[in-house]
Structures are given as structure tokens and as C-alpha cells.
Amino acid sequence: MSEHLRAYLDFAIETAFLAGQLTLGYYQTGAQPDFKSDDTPVTVADKKAEELIRARIEKNFPKHEILGEEFGHGAAFQGASHRWVIDPIDGTKAFTRGIPLYAILMGLEIEGNAQVGVAYFPALQEMVAAATGEGCWWNGRRARVSDVSDLARAYIAFSDPRLFDRYNRRAAWEKIKNATYHRGGWSDAYGYLLIATGRAEVMLDPIMDAWDCAPFPPILSEAGGYFGDWQGKRTIWGKEGLGATNALLPQVLKLLNE
Numbered sequence: 001m002s003e004h005l006r007a008y009l010d011f012a013i014e015t016a017f018l019a020g021q022l023t024l025g026y027y028q029t030g031a032q033p034d035f036k037s038d039d040t041p042v043t044v045a046d047k048k049a050e051e052l053i054r055a056r057i058e059k060n061f062p063k064h065e066i067l068g069e070e071f072g073h074g075a076a077f078q079g080a081s082h083r084w085v086i087d088p089i090d091g092t093k094a095f096t097r098g099i100p101l102y103a104i105l106m107g108l109e110i111e112g113n114a115q116v117g118v119a120y121f122p123a124l125q126e127m128v129a130a131a132t133g134e135g136c137w138w139n140g141r142r143a144r145v146s147d148v149s150d151l152a153r154a155y156i157a158f159s160d161p162r163l164f165d166r167y168n169r170r171a172a173w174e175k176i177k178n179a180t181y182h183r184g185g186w187s188d189a190y191g192y193l194l195i196a197t198g199r200a201e202v203m204l205d206p207i208m209d210a211w212d213c214a215p216f217p218p219i220l221s222e223a224g225g226y227f228g229d230w231q232g233k234r235t236i237w238g239k240e241g242l243g244a245t246n247a248l249l250p251q252v253l254k255l256l257n258e
Helices: 003-024 044-060 092-096 162-166 170-179 189-196 216-223 249-257
Strands: 065-068 082-090 103-110 113-121 126-131 135-138 155-158 182-184 202-205 225-228 241-245
Touching (some): 003 044, 003 082, 003 113, 113 189, 113 216, 126 216, 135 216, 170 202, 170 249, 189 241, 216 241, 241 249
Antiparallel strands (some): 103 113
16 A cells, blocks of 8 residues: 555544544533434534544645535535545434444545545444555454355344335335345444444445445455445445445345346
8 A cells, every 4th residue: 555545544543533532522411413404413513523524634635625514515625636525423313312333434535536434433432444455454453344155144234224215215125135134223334334344244225425435435345345336336426325245245236236
């Protein structure tokens, strides 16, 4: 891996950790959320964490573009070769209820390719991080997907099952649900962490924004898996999310696209 990628990965690890520690100051304190126009919650912790991340990027990489969930695009450098895509709290619904499955997500695209990713779960003290060519690391240990090769023995993770109805994906969900061994509602980013660390095999999201998944192409690729859209394209811009082990990916794609 180039020295630049290594520096970016180290920076993202440190920044996600600091933002995560900030969020813990608000976690399980009874802080009430506001609701955005799409009826999703946002808290002061989301905003403060994104401000911290943005300030560190702007100081260390002033010519990089930034796209964040709470504050959108930065004022300058749209279309720059380097773009940070960040979610200061992925899983705000969990955060507001004191459920420890929320994460700080940071991904770096270089020339449109996702190269660096960090997902940090402060309440669990779990971090998974990767950069192209460097492997995937889980709290300092090498992370690998599971060796389950039979979809009938696979664990699948998902978020809100109602979303499959809302976005006309009920038939695909039923196929995957019936083809797998266990279906656990480990929602949002946590499901993708489980795949990267060998504890689940498939994660399915019928709707997804780029900031909800920016770290996962390099994380899952370096762990021996896949993140992308439901057609097999490795991207964070597909408006949907699929995570899977490489061994099970062909079976999953076949079911989704029959």
C-alpha cells in the first residue's frame, strides 16, 4: 500500500475514534432527537461529531472534498480527486434508545474509487478498518469473512423489514429469507461489521445513502467479501446495499435478480 493510503487510514482511525468518544458523552443521557424532513432522527451528538470530523479533514487535507450526512457537501472542492464521505452516527435510532449498535463511518474515495474505510462502534469498543492492499483489521486483529459456503447455513442481517415493502423489494427479501439459516435484525452498519469479522454472511438493505456505507467496499473487499448494489457492482452510490462473502455472492445475486 502506498504511504499516502497508509497515512489516510491512520488519520481516519484516529478521527473516527475521537468522534466516537465525543458521542459517548451524549449516549444514554436521555438526549431527545429532532426529526428531519424524511422522518429520521438527528441529535446534537450527530452534529457535533460531524463538525469534529470536518474540522480535522479541513485542517489536514484542505483540498479534499467532504460529503456528510448532516451538513452535505463542503463549500469548496466539489469534484476534487479525493472525497471523504462521512456519517457521524450511523444508527441514530439505536443511539437515541441507548442501543450500542451505532457507528461512526468514514470512507475515502480517490478518483471515484473507495480506497479507505473505517467503522467505529464506540459503545462496543469495536473498530474495523481497511485500505486497499493493506487487509482488513478488527481491533488490531486481521479480519476475515466466514468460510460458510452453503447459503442454507448462512446468517443474514437486515435493518427494518418494513423497508422491503416500502421499496418494492418484498419478493427478493422473501427469497433470501427463505434460503438462509438464520435471520438476525442486526441493523445498520453493525450487520456489515458482522460479515467482515466472520459472524454473519449476508446483509441486505433495500435503500441506502452513500454516507451509510462509504467504508464498506474496502473493508469487505480486504476481508474477502463484497459490498455494492444488488446487481454486483461495487459502489456506494447504488441507493441500495448488499454485503456478502465472496463464496456466497453468486448465490445471493441469482436470488435477488431472478
